[in-house]
Amino acid sequence: MQDRTHTAETEPGDEVTVAGWVHEVRDLGGIAFLILRDATGRIQIKFEKDEMDDELVETGLEAARESVISVSGAVEEEPRAPTGVEITPDSVEVIAPADPELPLDPSGKVDAELPTRLDNRTLDLRKAEVQAIFEIRSTMLRAVREEFHEVGCTEINTPKIVATGTEGGTELFPITYFGREAFMNQSPQLFKQLTAGSNLERVFEIGPIFRAEEHNTPRHLNEATSIDFEGAFCDHHDAMDVVEGVVKAAYEAVSEESADELETLGLGEEGDSEFSVPDGEFPRLSYEEAIERVNATGELDDQLVWGDDLSTEAEKALGSDVGGHYFVTDWPSEIKPFYIMDQDDDLSTGFDLMHPRMELVSGGQREHRYENLVEGFEQQGLDPAQFEYYTKMFKYGMPPHAGWGLGGERLLMTMLDLDNIREAVLFPRDRQRLSP
Ligand code: ATP
Ligand code: AMO
Numbered sequence: 001m002q003d004r005t006h007t008a009e010t011e012p013g014d015e016v017t018v019a020g021w022v023h024e025v026r027d028l029g030g031i032a033f034l035i036l037r038d039a040t041g042r043i044q045i046k047f048e049k050d051e052m053d054d055e056l057v058e059t060g061l062e063a064a065r066e067s068v069i070s071v072s073g074a075v076e077e078e079p080r081a082p083t084g085v086e087i088t089p090d091s092v093e094v095i096a097p098a099d100p101e102l103p104l105d106p107s108g109k110v111d112a113e114l115p116t117r118l119d120n121r122t123l124d125l126r127k128a129e130v131q132a133i134f135e136i137r138s139t140m141l142r143a144v145r146e147e148f149h150e151v152g153c154t155e156i157n158t159p160k161i162v163a164t165g166t167e168g169g170t171e172l173f174p175i176t177y178f179g180r181e182a183f184m185n186q187s188p189q190l191f192k193q194l195t196a197g198s199n200l201e202r203v204f205e206i207g208p209i210f211r212a213e214e215h216n217t218p219r220h221l222n223e224a225t226s227i228d229f230e231g232a233f234c235d236h237h238d239a240m241d242v243v244e245g246v247v248k249a250a251y252e253a254v255s256e257e258s259a260d261e262l263e264t265l266g267l268g269e270e271g272d273s274e275f276s277v278p279d280g281e282f283p284r285l286s287y288e289e290a291i292e293r294v295n296a297t298g299e300l301d302d303q304l305v306w307g308d309d310l311s312t313e314a315e316k317a318l319g320s321d322v323g324g325h326y327f328v329t330d331w332p333s334e335i336k337p338f339y340i341m342d343q344d345d346d347l348s349t350g351f352d353l354m355h356p357r358m359e360l361v362s363g364g365q366r367e368h369r370y371e372n373l374v375e376g377f378e379q380q381g382l383d384p385a386q387f388e389y390y391t392k393m394f395k396y397g398m399p400p401h402a403g404w405g406l407g408g409e410r411l412l413m414t415m416l417d418l419d420n421i422r423e424a425v426l427f428p429r430d431r432q433r434l435s436p
Helices: 056-064 113-120 130-151 189-197 235-256 261-262 288-299 312-322 370-379 385-397 408-415
Strands: 015-027 030-038 041-048 068-077 085-096 173-177 180-186 202-210 222-232 285-286 326-329 351-355 359-367 401-407
Touching: 015 056, 015 085, 030 056, 041 056, 041 312, 130 202, 130 235, 130 261, 130 408, 189 202, 189 222, 189 385, 189 401, 222 235, 222 285, 222 408, 235 261, 235 288, 235 351, 235 359, 235 408, 261 285, 285 288, 288 312, 288 326, 312 351, 312 359, 351 401, 359 408, 370 385
Parallel strands: 041 085, 285 326
Antiparallel strands: 015 030, 015 068, 030 041, 068 085, 173 180, 202 222, 222 401, 326 351, 351 359, 359 401
16 A cells, blocks of 8 residues: 555645545546545546556546545646646555445435434544534534643543442442442542542543433433533632633634634534624523523413422523523522532522523532531432542541533534534434444
């Protein structure tokens, strides 16, 4: 195999070897064109049948679509070619032939349903608009990491095989761990707190969370990517400032660095322009204000009363009323988990960050006082003895601290206006899907 010397982004005058996939062959009789595609784009290869070696022409034109080939030759300017240049080949080599019966058409001319696309993800990812989603995901995660470093955080990795759950007993995947009962972790919650209580103080993690969600919805996964923050000497207001900065940094980076990908997705300046960097501060509505506003929209059959969680319908009504990202703060203590600090008997320091379409983040200041923490476990019907590995560290100098968890796929799907969260993951896990 000849080594690839250039990508599809070549200049006229170059003598090149390019390699990639056969995107399309157009045979016009005396002349034929092969469009070769790689990660950077496409380039036209010209075959003039009367003037070229028959074997060379045959190798090029008989390669089935999606075969991997390499082509050597001279790059010339050609205004009629899709990218303004074309290669006249000296040699063509088929590196990996493709079966002509493709389960999915990567040229996108024939639409495929999402399950077919996910079953054949490699072929699906060869489509420019699918590639664009994952290029943007990469930019988004890099921006998130950079922003965390900017505000003095250390990146951590915590275990995914754990002894106890934290986010309610019904959503755990049990596994067997050398004969003992164990679970896939639902959230790095307890571990990020245990770390923030050390000299590391401000930490973040980007990693998988596992939830045995019973329902099948366009915004739930059974394995999701959680972006988590925890900071010592922070309260819930500080934690909201950090998440607002992270979300805006992600949007700004995508806007600045992913213009081509946004264009490909129809979200650029030429497109329907659904993408915009959120401007101004995210409003912070108290839970009480939020339920009043939902009720005032008149969109719900039943009015919300104090203590109700915000249903999907309520989130939608409030989302269209507010029209952008917003926080809901001061939630009733009774509907927030044991690790959230209360402000008084009724109100907690818990908050959510909402996108008009759905919840993106939960967070709050944490209960750092040992006695109150243990009491909280008992109130939630959890056995504190099982969490001793966690609670005991609160006896040795646990500073006040606060944090949050942000769903990475939800951030991406709301940013790019994707219909289904599965489009934001390479190989999604849902109730039906365990492979690939
Ligand atoms: P021409 O003399 O215009 O270069 P040709 O006689 O070599 O064309 P044709 O079979 O007449 O070849 O061309 C078929 C079609 O392909 C025409 O519509 C022509 O404009 C187009 N075409 C020819 N060369 C190129 C090229 N390098 N890139 C894109 N399209 C081309
Ligand atoms: P919570 O359970 O609200 O909070 O999760 C935080 C955020 O993670 C995302 N998320 C999901 N995304 C896709 N599929 C799922 N099944 C799924 N479950 C959760 C959501 C959600 O807002 N420990 C707390 C966070 C904290 O207080 O620091 C927690 O896990 O975007």
